[in-house]
Amino acid sequence: MTLIMLSFSALLATLFIFTATTMLCMIQIALPKEQKTHFKRYERRSRCYKNEYEDDVKLEKSETEDQSLQATTQTIKTLQQELDEVDQGLRGSIDTELCLKQLEYLNRKYPDQAEILCMIGMAHQKLAFATEDLSVRKYHIDRGMAACQTSLEINCNQSEAHKWIAILIGLNGETQTTKEKIESGKLFKKHLDAAIGLKPEDPVLQHLAGRFCYEISSLNWVEQKLVKNAFPEPLNCTYDKALLLLLKCERLYEPGWKENRLFIAKCYIAKKITDKQ
Template sequence: MYVAARSIGSSWLQRVRHRSVTWITSRSLVRAVPTHVPGRVSLLGKGLVLSSLSLLAIQSYRWKSKHAVVYASIKVEDVKEQADYLYGSGETEKLYEFLSQYKDSEDPEILWRMSRASRDLSLLGKISSDEKKRLVYESYNFAKKAMEINESCSAAHKWLAISLSDVGDYEGIKVKVGNAYHIKDHFQRAIQLNPKDATSIHLLGLWCYSFADLSWYQVKIAAALFATPPSSTFEEALIYFEKAEEVDPNFYSKNLLYLGKSFLKLKNKELAVLWLHKAKDYPARTEEDKEVHKEATQMLKSLGEKV
């Protein structure tokens, strides 16, 4: 299960006020669990195996040709394993530097990881505005290439949706709103390809919640740009938040928070309080978890609950 560490942004209605729109939430969403600690690009054990194969390959061109695919396959697996370890360890800069060696790869599994790494690096506070913009577009291009190479890669669709939302911040409101349709499509395709991906399910729920929560004047702004602007309901959002929880219980503090917020929007105070308490009690492992704890606590107090 992937879990990320930083928030991708605030709700759509908040971004409209600042001439940008963001639907997605956080690097706390996507984290891989490492199987062991690799050293350099070639792991020690597998590196020795590859060296042996290379020596034996000299004996026969036919033998060499036959095992070239095996070598490539092993190396790709090594790269993925190393990348996932660095990602799970929160080594954002090292991960980006490591994957940059493979930026010309044609393997979608490496490309979507490169998209994720570029985006994560863009979120670091010390990154300049110009560098952030470059990384945002780079992230989009990697995800797009991964999806074009393998349309059936669920992660490629997920990261294309996320990066597409980020790119919209530099393209203006009309492009941002127009991209919303494509963002939803890619999340839906990601879920279709991997029904057990709680992250994509949650993000689609957040997309629905954001558009359901638009005020009347924000709806008018969107309608002025498109004859049929994106829209949704809190009922639809709730379906995805509940589904994410069903697939992976307590996988993400923000999913618990939005379950509470959705039930509150639907006037079901009892269930809203239940999920808000769960969000408040979620272990605060990241800064985002702390923010969720704070918001859930404030909402419970406003509802007259003891916290």
């Protein structure tokens, strides 16, 4: 509204100056030389006033744009602070249901923010993992995957969204048939590879890749045949490869991760090795 009023005022001022200048030019034709000189001085002053006014308008417009930019920046900072708080809650001991409600509120407020949708997927994964009720688990898995898929539609270059889809797929195996597990495995591998391509130094991704190799290597001959026919490219999964990936996770995650160490031990047992070489 301020810019519209300024523009209207500038238009009126310009019309006034133009009209006055035109009338002065017409009057000068019949005036003596001395009076014409006075009119020329007046015209010069008029042009100066016009330039000063236009400069003031530009300055006020620039200040208004700066204020708008500052307000937008402040909104982004506030949103990021809220997301950081929710993220800490999800990774800590704060009620996950409460975190999910806050994220859903933020998603309604900022529907085009891919990070919010990705975190909704993360919250659903935690709730799915925490329940023993298979119907409730499936509900959270489906909702979490849908949120992450929408997040990828907004921004496809998100390692976190691919990662949480892969983790959610991994939770869905208990009630699946062998055929469904193979199809889920293909989807799992697709998102896992995409996530690693975007963020290769993520220890969780290296752990997931190591576990995938271990599980494929542990299949019996018939199951491995089915998997081989299902995947377009050879998986080349071995206990050695699984061990390398799990050890990389161990290096990347300095505090140590019990579950990762458990699978490292499983790999050594499967390879019939008891001591590290």
